[in-house]
Amino acid sequence: MKYTTTLLSTFVLLLFSSFFNPIFAQNASMQGVVVDGSGEGLIGAYVYVDGTSYNAVTDIDGKYSITGIAVGTYNFTISYVGYDDMVVPITFSEGEKKEKTFTLNFSGVVLGTVEVTAQLKGQMSSINDQLNSNMIKNVVSAERIQELPDANVAETMSRLPGVSVQRVGGEGNKVVVRGLAPKYTKVMIEGVSVASSGADRSTDVSTISPYALDGIELMKAITADQDANFVGGSINFKLRSAKSGLHGSVIAQGGYNGLSNSLSDYLFVGSASNRFFSDKLGLYLQGNIENRNRSSNDQGASYDIRELSGGVREIHTTTLKLSDIYRKVARQGGTVVLDYKYSKNGTIFFKNFYSRGNTKLNRYNEYYDLSNSSRDHNYETRKEEYDTRSYSNILSLEHRAGKWLIESNLSNSSSTRDVPVNFGFVFAQKNAVDAEVLNMILPPTDLVKFTNVNDTITYLETIDEISGITKETQQALTLDLKYDYSISPKIGGFLKFGGKFKYKKRGYDKTQYTGRLRLNSGQNAKDAILKAYPEMQDIVPLGTTSLPFALFADTEFDHGNFLDNEYTLGAVGESDLLENVIEIIKSNVQEAEFQTYGLHDYYSRREDYSGNEKLFAGYAMTELNFG
Template sequence: VVEQMFCFIGNIKKLLFLLILFLIFHGALLAVDNGKIKGLVLDGVTGDPLPYANVFLDGTSFGSSTDLYGKFLILEIPPGSYTISVRYIGYKEQNEPIEVPSGDALEKEFRLIPAALEGETVEVTIQAEGQKAAINQQLSSKSIVNVVSSARIQELPDANAAESIGRLPGVSVTRVGGEGTKVVIRGIAPKYNAITVDGVRMASSDSDNRSADLSMISSNMLEGIEVYKTLTADQDADVLGGTVNFKIKEAEGGEGGLKFHFLSQKGYTGLANISNKYDNYKLVPSIEGRFFKERFGIFIQANLEKRILTSNTFSASYNNKSDDDSTYVTNSVSLSHLPRVKDRVNAAIVLDYRLSNGKISFSNFGNSGITEVTNRSESFNIGGNSHFYSMGYSKSNLNMITNTLSFENQFSK
């Protein structure tokens, strides 16, 4: 038994020795047989290197791309004849037949000639005018923020501030009577979002939660809107969705003293058979100017508005005919007529004084709104063969004032 074990061990040693010799000679043969290609890709006019150019052998899987200095290297190429191709966007493609030597490196240098690419006509439009500062603020912000400038706000006649925010990504608007009232940020309900005016938290307008009605804020008196979608240490801890900050306008510079502006709008409600469909209007008078070498500014604006938000609603309920039957039957049908009228008055007074390295501003924003709703409903209970009539009336009055005194100064040089 001992002799058989020694014999077995001797055979194993011979096999291992032969395997090692095979691997050594096989690797040497491969190293001898295969070659490589290295080289440089340059601009044929300027001589500058072309980074990330594609260099490959046609009809094979061998290829590479140039580095930042235009250099490339293709390894383990079987010797033989190939066609090497070099491609780079904006330059003419270059093809050249080559002969890869056995166990040696082939060095090549390619100089590509620029070529014009002819394609279909593309029309590009931009809206950078008036939005440059907002774009720079978004790029330099340490959190996820969307900024809308006054120029962008005034492009479309939004009914209120909620409608202006609703166009931003990740923001949706809840509506009452077809008018935007509150915002949903990243799918989070309005009660979990914060609304500020010049950085000051806006009081809640809802008796059940801390959400704020943005239909009270006129878009005409806004200098910009900032929507922050991430929490930072300088924000309230109760904000889950995001924070919306409204920046009230300040007086514009320029010669001429006081400037007067007046905006008048008239509209109608498209619902048929209502008597006050043409009672919609909006009046926006404003005064602004800068004095004392444009250091002191005053801005005053009022917004008087009436909107007819009458609507009709239809609803129905249904259920299975029986527990064992999948057929559905209608149980009741309801039709409601909701005359809704909103009267709003907004006002803003902003005083600011520009320092050499900062400014002092005192902004005042106030609004008062009255909403009257009449609910006339008629419902049919099909199963009970009954007919019901109902009527309701509600009137709500909402008043709010926000005052902000701020001081900004750059102390460092």
């Protein structure tokens, strides 16, 4: 059994390096690869000699390396969940360097003449990776990702213990680890931080295609060689790379949305890879395009708890909000991975990832407000668009020189979230809810029975328009050096030290216009609207101080079976018409009528920021293994 202790101590590192160096120089070493029957490398396989510190865990390509082996003959065990263990006696002479390839045979459950595999091969890799990790870690393999056609990687992550997701339109977009807000979860691609896209510094992962990934790692503990800027957990997305030979795949999916009765959902994914120049140079290409209808019917309510005599409490409904949301999501993405094996001990990688997600919404809200004496019924029409773009470029080096492993990364990443359109119109009817309801205990479903909605006395109340952009860019350079040592056959480990430099720039700029077109405000703008649409003057004349909802309503709009016909919704504002109305108002508001429609300086500036940070960091650590 192996006992591992991690000590963050430069002193111990230097002491071991200097004192035991003469011992190291005479020892032998062994490296190679662990493969299955098809010749494919097995990630997370454990190569060890029982009762000693001679051990290694294979990397993503199935490679291992063990140094500091004393002269003698040892029985090496190669273990991998789902495969039969292999025990191989190997003799080492002084300073000998061996290369060994171990081929493991798959084990299954045998029922008569029928063999049933116990686990998928890909998931076995994940299980082995978790078992042999020295930290709290969960892994999802590429095969597992492909087996479950989740909409995006957030949905895939939700299958892991301790993980949940925040959803929009029934689809996950941000990951929650240990119940903490998404901003406390660090997201990485190939160990490089992804620039965050949210105003709260969280990262939207819904734009990341699961088909470009070779695996997902979730780490819930930290070691000295990791960034210390997460509390919940750290997610690392591993990109695919080229395997030997020409490979290609095409995935096509279509879907039907019952809520909107449409067949507009589709997904196309294509990939190709090959290796050239005697497998030294690898090229992997992947692209995806997706369109989803994520419309939804939502209901929300708020309540007031009233304290009565005798400790009695009554719960009263104060607001009811019904939302019919038409949401269309379009995504595109691509991955280009180049790797060059310049020697059997070294590889250079150049990995590039791009993703874009565009969401367009028409949001039709209808709500009842009992929180004030006017007992309002409101129609609200909103039109919104959100565009998120991100990319990462990673140049990395992996090189083994004897007992040394050298790893270095140079990376650049950027994320932008643009809100080009987000406006809303509110139309209000006063005293639409019976006064007796104020003292009644009613569930939200019964509240609508005590209303008298009349569109002819519903008037344009307020307007708002919001635009904004969040952008973050970061560049980083890292260097990690690892030295394997063996003090004796029963005591060994590694020394590891390194450093990092990172420069990050981040900013958020928001602009908000607001307006009130109530009685005695914005008359010039109101008349301009009526002049632009002469047919409106058949309903109200020029000089009208309140514009009725009927001027802007689409009375033939079909809400379908909204919440299974539990509620009945009324007309909606025509979003395209209202978008034109905003431009008319902007052109006809007098300078003195800024309250009618104008820039809200406070709302526009209070959340704006721009800044940068420079990070210099270093670490030193050692791990001791007692056999």
